[in-house]
Amino acid sequence: xxxxxxxxxxxxxxxxxxxxxxxxxxxxxxxxxxxxxxxxxxxxxxxxxxxxxxxxxxxxxxxxxxxxxxxxxxxxxxxxxxxxxxxxxxxxxxxxxxxxxxxxxxxxxxxxxxxxxxxxxxxxxxxxxxxxxxxxxxxxxxxxxxxxxxxxxxxxxxxxxxxxxxxxxxxxxxxxxxxxxxxxxxxxxxxxxxxxxxxxxxxxxxxxxxxxxxxxxxxxx
Amino acid sequence: xxxxxxxxxxxxxxxxxxxxxxxxxxxxxxxxxxxxxxxxxxxxxxxxxxxxxxxxxxxxxxxxxxxxxxxxxxxxxxxxxxxxxxxxxxxxxxxxxxxxxxxxxxxxxxxxxxxxxxxxxxxxxxxxxxxxxxxxxxxxxxxxxxxxxxxxxxxxxxxxxxxxxxxxxxxxxxxxxxxxxxxxxxxxxxxxxxxxxxxxxxxxxxxxxxxxxxxxxxxxxxxxxxxxxxxxxxxxxxxxxxxxxxxxxxxxxxxxxxxxxxxxxxxxxxxxxxxxxxx
Numbered sequence: 001x002x003x004x005x006x007x008x009x010x011x012x013x014x015x016x017x018x019x020x021x022x023x024x025x026x027x028x029x030x031x032x033x034x035x036x037x038x039x040x041x042x043x044x045x046x047x048x049x050x051x052x053x054x055x056x057x058x059x060x061x062x063x064x065x066x067x068x069x070x071x072x073x074x075x076x077x078x079x080x081x082x083x084x085x086x087x088x089x090x091x092x093x094x095x096x097x098x099x100x101x102x103x104x105x106x107x108x109x110x111x112x113x114x115x116x117x118x119x120x121x122x123x124x125x126x127x128x129x130x131x132x133x134x135x136x137x138x139x140x141x142x143x144x145x146x147x148x149x150x151x152x153x154x155x156x157x158x159x160x161x162x163x164x165x166x167x168x169x170x171x172x173x174x175x176x177x178x179x180x181x182x183x184x185x186x187x188x189x190x191x192x193x194x195x196x197x198x199x200x201x202x203x204x205x206x207x208x209x210x211x212x213x214x215x216x217x218x219x220x221x
Numbered sequence: 222x223x224x225x226x227x228x229x230x231x232x233x234x235x236x237x238x239x240x241x242x243x244x245x246x247x248x249x250x251x252x253x254x255x256x257x258x259x260x261x262x263x264x265x266x267x268x269x270x271x272x273x274x275x276x277x278x279x280x281x282x283x284x285x286x287x288x289x290x291x292x293x294x295x296x297x298x299x300x301x302x303x304x305x306x307x308x309x310x311x312x313x314x315x316x317x318x319x320x321x322x323x324x325x326x327x328x329x330x331x332x333x334x335x336x337x338x339x340x341x342x343x344x345x346x347x348x349x350x351x352x353x354x355x356x357x358x359x360x361x362x363x364x365x366x367x368x369x370x371x372x373x374x375x376x377x378x379x380x381x382x383x384x385x386x387x388x389x390x391x392x393x394x395x396x397x398x399x400x401x402x403x404x405x406x407x408x409x410x411x412x413x414x415x416x417x418x419x420x421x422x423x424x425x426x427x428x429x430x431x432x433x434x435x436x437x438x439x440x441x442x443x444x445x446x447x448x449x450x451x452x453x454x455x456x457x458x459x460x461x462x463x464x465x466x467x468x469x470x471x472x473x474x475x476x477x478x479x480x481x482x483x484x485x486x487x488x489x490x491x492x493x494x495x496x497x498x499x500x
Binding site for chain 2: 003074075
């Protein structure tokens with residue numbers, strides 16, 4: 001006989017994934033608002049921010065209720081703690097998407113600095129990290145979570161590359177400083193999105209195996 | 222005065238060195254000194270029926286060890302082997318070794334053993350005597366020559382009952398509430414100053430407030446007493462114990478620090494039991 005608690009946990013997972021899909025879509029739309037110079041996409045991201053924030057509060061309340069009423073242990077306890085942390089990461093991803101959308105609106109008022117080459121690659125990588133981290137949550141897949149962790153360095157390298165390139169443009173032509181600076185902010189936000197996906201992947205390893213891999217230098221286990 | 226004593230006890234407990242189970246698996250004499258009970262290859266039989274199978278366990282000094290597991294898994298039977306209480310049941314047999322501070326309990330005088338290893342049962346079982354006489358009973362039969370009044374007060378204070386009963390010491394123990402009766406039984410067990418206290422589901426018949434008092438009492442007793450508690454209440458095991466042993470079908474499945482066992486159990490059967498997926 002399936003316990004009512006398991007039904008509640010499954011429902012919580014579905015709500016978390018729904019929030020994840022909202023955050024994922026927000027990132028995709030925000031980046032394409034920049035790449036395709038599409039203001040309507042940026043507006044859509046701003047309009048959906050509240051939905052993600054409301055989901056955060058709903059999920060927090062569900063976690064709080066289950067912790068208080070079910071007094072979970074072991075894997076169930078770890079799962080609820082992980083959901084609570086992932087919830088915070090998804091809300092932050094939503095915020096980063098809003099930042100990118102706001103940058104997009106400002107960038108659109110100026111001529112394009114350069115053809116976008118690294119930015120689409122960086123956004124594809126960051127979006128894939130978010131998608132795979134959420135898939136790892138659904139399947140409890142530690143191998144997939146591990147691949148997300150490994151990809152974080154690639155995003156960081158692309159951010160550094162973009163920074164260098166855009167600095168060069170700014171030094172050569174002061175009229176592009178405003179747009180180039182906004183693009184640097186976009187890259188910074190994408191890099192942060194990668195970091196949040198990494199956090200989610202670490203939480204997957206925590207709730208599946210009980211291993212805390214957040215700070216390897218501390219070498220706890 | 223009681224609260225001062227508790228305060229200093231609590232400080233002593235908090236300052237006590239942490240006992241690490243990894244350390245307990247080693248056999249140096251210094252680390253052996255941290256172990257109160259050492260149980261090796263213990264088997265127990267009710268007639269032809271075997272109830273405990275090859276159990277190995279070390280119970281650390283001045284710590285609370287919780288025994289958990291589904292009904293009939295052998296945890297109460299195991300607890301009762303530690304002061305040979307099972308010998309009161311006919312046709313039982315123990316095979317294996319149980320060392321108390323390095324001494325084989327099966328070769329000890331059983332009365333002396335039970336003085337060192339006291340027991341508190343599921344249902345409070347005060348004697349049909351006054352509160353005072355309940356606590357003094359063990360002292361009298363052991364020929365205690367000192368000031369009985371002082372020791373009765375001391376025991377009732379240790380059991381966190383003194384303030385509630387000090388004006389009614391000569392009333393019948395049956396006039397007390399269930400929680401008070403259980404603490405009286407603990408005071409009675411503590412009166413002979415045992416090194417170990419075995420508690421067999423001591424809170425199963427008590428309300429949450431009284432349960433919290435007993436758990437707090439266990440916390441404060443740790444600096445002078447080693448405790449082993451059988452409980453069906455996972456939350457109680459998690460709150461009140463330092464180490465937890467999970468038993469299933471007469472076998473010890475897993476034993477580790479409580480904080481570890483309830484967050485990251487190593488055996489899938491432990492995981493299934495403590496998350497309520499069976500048992």
